Amino acid sequence: MIAETICSAAAAAGLGIAAISAYRKRFLSAARIAAYALVPLGLVMTGAVQWIADTAFSPVAWAGFGVLGTAWLLFLSTRAVERRRAVRKGSADGSGTRAVAPGASTPSRAVAAKPPAGQSTGEDFSDIEAILKKHGI
Template identity: 50%
Template sequence: MLTSTVCAAVSAAGLAVAALTAYRKRFLAAMRIAAFALIPIGLAMTGIIDWITGLVLKPTVWAGFGLLALSVVLFMIGRAVERRRGGAGSRKERRAAAATRGAAVSPGASAPSLGPGRTASGSAGAAKGKAAAPEDDFSDIEAILKKHGI
């Protein structure tokens, strides 16, 4: 009830200002002022003002907003700590995982396959002496295909 009275008073004051502006022959400005002055009483008549005052003046609503803000702050702190730690796990766990990854790969795994009966020194000598014949390359491919049963 009090909010409706306040809205009516604000609208009446706005309409009075609009009338004074129209008296000064500024009709376009008076029309805009009158339009703004009618908004509060229109909101009061539709019941929106009562809903807003009920929302703003209830302590439980503000407690709810406080809890939402607290949850956002806790979430942000958790994300910051997770970034600072470097994701999942501690430094010791990451170092242990890196050590086991390095040990899993054998040292000769990146060396090319030389085929049966060939050594690295023999292939290097053959490469220095003369270029490998194309049929040698195809024999390596044939051996690989036979090994896989193709």
């Protein structure tokens, strides 16, 4: 009974705020506020609030939520154990983590040596220019 009263009061307050917004020529905002305000009223009229209130104060319902939580934790823990076993089994077999391309060679470019002090680096951008010309830039 009290939950229905609170929801009805919230809906009335929301509709009042929507009316003030509409008076200030903010019609889109007023329509959105009115929509939010009508949700609790609709829940009261459908009986959902009574069902929620009955569930919230029912010890059997809370015990049911506890059982569901326990089942959820069991599912998670068994999944974690299975993953750990799969990783251990994979590393023991030698089939653990593998390279993406085991036959791939190392990169062909070597790091250029630093020029002696006092000399400019003399950067050559000809390869970049060639790529840009190729694409018409």
